[in-house]
Amino acid sequence: MVNPTQGVIAVIVAGGLATRMASATAAVPKVLLAIAGKSVLEHQLQQFRAAGITRVIVLAGHLAGAIELAAARASDRSFHVEVRTEAQAMGSGGCLRQLHDLNGPAVVVFGDVMFDVDLGALLETHTRQRATITAVVHPNTHPHDSDLVDVDADHRVTALHPKPHPPGSRLRNLVTAGLFVIEPAFIEQIPSVLEAPKLDLVQDLITAALARGQRVQAWQTSAYLHDMGTPQRYAQAQAAWAQGIPARRRRPRATVFVDRDGTLNRHVGYLRRPEQLELLPGVAQAIARLNQLDVQVVVVTNQPVLARGELDEAGLAQIHAELETQLGRAGAYVDRIYHCPHHPDAGFEGERPELKCACACRKPRTGMIDAATSDLHVDRAASVLIGDTERDLDAALNAGLRPVLVSANAHALAVARGVQWFPDLARACLALFPNPQPNPQPNPS
Ligand SMILES: [Zn+2]
Structure with missing residues (x-):
C-alpha cells in the first residue's frame, strides 16, 4: 500500500495579525504561543513528522524573525522547515500564492489551530474523492462565530455560510476547522495580488471554487482540533492539553x-x-x-x-x-x-x-x-x-x-x-x- 503522506508538503499559515489576541500576543506570533511548554508551531511540526511528512513551509508575516529561529531549530537532515515571508499582508488565502512551486497535494493548517489528527486517513480520503480541496470539519461550541458548510450524502460541500450569519439563520453545526488538503489546481486559481491583494482561504477561495464547480469535500472528524481565535479558546486549548484530551480522542x-x-x-x-x-x-x-x-x-x-x-x-x-x-x-x-x-x-x-x-x-x-x-x-x-x-x-x-x-x-x-x-x-x-x-x-x- 502506498504511504498517503509520501511526497506531501505541509503548510502552516502563520502570517495573520493576532487582532483578537492583542494582549496575549503583543510580542509573540500566534504560532509561537505556548501550550504545555511547547509552541503551537512545535506541536504542529510534531504532528507532521509523526505522519511521515518531511517538508514543511511556514508562510509568515507577523514577526517572521522569531518564526525563522524556531523553524531552524526544528529542522534536521530528515525534516526540513522552510519559512517564506510575505511582503504585505495577503490573508489566509492570498498567502498561498507563495506555493507557486507546489506539484502535489499539500496539507494546510492555520497557525492558531491545535490538532491531533490522522493525516494519513485525511490524505487517503482526499485522493480517493479526487477533491480540489478537502476541508476538515467538525461541530464546535461557537457555530455562530464560525464558517459553516452544507454537505451532501457523499460529503461534498454544497454551500458555504461565512460568518457572520444573518439573524434567524438555521444552519448545521459543521465548521471548517482550519485544516485542509489542497491541490496545485486550487493555487492556480487564486487571483493575482493586483486583482485582490488580501483573500481569505475559506470565505473567498473556497467560495470561488464552489462557484467554479470544483470538487470541495468535507472530512468530518471527532479528532482533537481547536482554534485559538480568542484568549478564552487559547485557555481551553491549554486546559485540554493538560488533561490529555487530544490523545484520549484517538x-x-x-x-x-x-x-x-x-x-x-x-x-x-x-x-x-x-x-x-x-x-x-x-x-x-x-x-x-x-x-x-x-x-x-x-x-x-x-x-x-x-x-x-x-x-x-x-x-x-x-x-x-x-x-x-x-x-x-x-x-x-x-x-x-x-x-x-x-x-x-x-x-x-x-x-x-x-x-x-x-x-x-x-x-x-x-x-x-x-x-x-x-x-x-x-x-x-x-x-x-x-x-x-x-x-x-x-x-x-x-x-x-x-x-x-x-x-x-x-x-x-x-x-x-x-x-x-x-x-x-x-x-x-x-x-x-x-x-x-x-x-x-x-x-x-
Ligand atoms: Zn432503517
Missing part, C-alpha cells in the same frame, strides 16, 4: 447515545417542520456540560415519516439544522446525528416503496449505533443510550449499551423492566456524569 470514548423526539425535544406526534422543534428544559445545558467533559454525544432517531412520504431528506435536514442551531446558541453540539428513514409496514398512500423494508437500522435494531461505532471511537462498555421508549431500551440492550429511560411516560416501563430512570435528560446526564471524570462508573461485573 481511543474509544464514553458516548451518550440519545433518542430525539421526547428525549431531546418535546414530542409533538410527527415532527415535520423545523418550527415545531422545541428543546426540552435543561437539554442544551446538559449537552454543553457533556461537551465540556469530552463525552461524545450521538443522536439516534427513527424517522418513519420519510418512508411514509410525509417528509423528505431536505426537510429532515432543515429540522436537524434547527436542532443544531438551538443547541449552538447554548454553546452545545452533538457529534453526529443518525436517522433511520425506513418503516416495515407497506400499503399507505404516498409512501416511498424503496424505504418500506425491514432494515437493520430502525431501533430496537442496532444499525445506527453500529454506524457510529465505525465512524467514531466508541467505548460501548462505558456508553449509555438515553431514550423514552421500549425501542430505545431494547436497542441499548441489543447493542451492549447501558439503557437509561427518561420522561414521566417511561416511568412504568422502567419499573417493569428494572431499568434506570430519570425525569429528564438533564437529570440523567448529571447523575451519570457527576464529576470531571469523562467516563461513567463501569457496570459492576
Whole structure:
C-alpha cells in the first residue's frame, strides 16, 4: 500500500495579525504561543513528522524573525522547515500564492489551530474523492462565530455560510476547522495580488471554487482540533492539553447515545417542520456540560415519516439544522446525528416503496449505533443510550449499551423492566456524569 503522506508538503499559515489576541500576543506570533511548554508551531511540526511528512513551509508575516529561529531549530537532515515571508499582508488565502512551486497535494493548517489528527486517513480520503480541496470539519461550541458548510450524502460541500450569519439563520453545526488538503489546481486559481491583494482561504477561495464547480469535500472528524481565535479558546486549548484530551480522542470514548423526539425535544406526534422543534428544559445545558467533559454525544432517531412520504431528506435536514442551531446558541453540539428513514409496514398512500423494508437500522435494531461505532471511537462498555421508549431500551440492550429511560411516560416501563430512570435528560446526564471524570462508573461485573 502506498504511504498517503509520501511526497506531501505541509503548510502552516502563520502570517495573520493576532487582532483578537492583542494582549496575549503583543510580542509573540500566534504560532509561537505556548501550550504545555511547547509552541503551537512545535506541536504542529510534531504532528507532521509523526505522519511521515518531511517538508514543511511556514508562510509568515507577523514577526517572521522569531518564526525563522524556531523553524531552524526544528529542522534536521530528515525534516526540513522552510519559512517564506510575505511582503504585505495577503490573508489566509492570498498567502498561498507563495506555493507557486507546489506539484502535489499539500496539507494546510492555520497557525492558531491545535490538532491531533490522522493525516494519513485525511490524505487517503482526499485522493480517493479526487477533491480540489478537502476541508476538515467538525461541530464546535461557537457555530455562530464560525464558517459553516452544507454537505451532501457523499460529503461534498454544497454551500458555504461565512460568518457572520444573518439573524434567524438555521444552519448545521459543521465548521471548517482550519485544516485542509489542497491541490496545485486550487493555487492556480487564486487571483493575482493586483486583482485582490488580501483573500481569505475559506470565505473567498473556497467560495470561488464552489462557484467554479470544483470538487470541495468535507472530512468530518471527532479528532482533537481547536482554534485559538480568542484568549478564552487559547485557555481551553491549554486546559485540554493538560488533561490529555487530544490523545484520549484517538481511543474509544464514553458516548451518550440519545433518542430525539421526547428525549431531546418535546414530542409533538410527527415532527415535520423545523418550527415545531422545541428543546426540552435543561437539554442544551446538559449537552454543553457533556461537551465540556469530552463525552461524545450521538443522536439516534427513527424517522418513519420519510418512508411514509410525509417528509423528505431536505426537510429532515432543515429540522436537524434547527436542532443544531438551538443547541449552538447554548454553546452545545452533538457529534453526529443518525436517522433511520425506513418503516416495515407497506400499503399507505404516498409512501416511498424503496424505504418500506425491514432494515437493520430502525431501533430496537442496532444499525445506527453500529454506524457510529465505525465512524467514531466508541467505548460501548462505558456508553449509555438515553431514550423514552421500549425501542430505545431494547436497542441499548441489543447493542451492549447501558439503557437509561427518561420522561414521566417511561416511568412504568422502567419499573417493569428494572431499568434506570430519570425525569429528564438533564437529570440523567448529571447523575451519570457527576464529576470531571469523562467516563461513567463501569457496570459492576
Ligand atoms: Zn432503517
